Amino acid sequence: MGSKKRGHFCKGCGNFLPNEKFSGRGHRKHLCKKCKESGIVISIEPKSDYDRNFHRLSKSVRNCMIVYFEHESFFLFEYQKSRYIIGDELNSEIFVFKGDLEGKFFVSEKLQKNELVMDVLYKKYYETMDNNLTFDYEDLIYDENVEISKKRRQHLEVISSLHHLRGFL
Ligand SMILES: [Zn+2]
Structure with missing residues (x-):
């Protein structure tokens, strides 16, 4: 399972940094120490x-x-009827999945990395972990008994197209 590292966006340097890089007040101002x-x-x-x-x-x-592979994990979600994926514990670009187009994955224009978007995605990411909506790839693909909602099952198409994304990561 992936590590539970919590991070925060610094408006000063534009980096996502672990919590300990922020002091109490700095945290609220979104400025690292x-x-x-x-x-x-x-x-x-x-x-x-x-x-x-x-x-x-x-x-x-x-x-x-969240789907775990042996050495990496991906966060998948739905936003305005499109499916999105982001890798490397939210450190990759945000990709939108377009199954009917050849490249399948495109750097998202609608959802670009900024403080608000990342604050929301971090919150969702940790909620997803807390709610145990984390799956091992092998179980998803091979275990028919794995319990997953119909909506989330749609992400399987994204997962099975992941080889198209590898070149970007
Ligand atoms: Zn900073």
């Missing part, structure tokens, strides 16, 4: 806007699951 010490000041989106957008996006990212 280093950037905070360097005196960077970031104008913050009004909290109510952020919260509203967070809530809205959070509601439309659905049917999440």
Whole structure:
């Protein structure tokens, strides 16, 4: 199983960093200790806007699951009727699956990596783990008794096309 590393986005340097790189106050300001010490000041989106957008996006990212391979894992979810996948514990690009097109996977334009999107995806990612919606690839493919909802079963098509994605990762 993948490690449970928790991270946070720093608006100063633009990196996703583990929690210990943030101090208590820095955390809320989305500035890591280093950037905070360097005196960077970031104008913050009004909290109510952020919260509203967070809530809205959070509601439309659905049917999440995590699939583990021997050396890697993928986070899959549905957003506005499309299926998305992101690898490397959310460190890869966000890819949208287009099964009817030749390349199958495309770097998402609708959902691009930014603070809000990543905050939502991290939340969903940890919820998915907490809810045990994590599966080993082998079980998904070979074990007919593995319990998985109909909606999530649709992700199997994405999983079985993964070789198209390898070149990107
Ligand atoms: Zn920073």
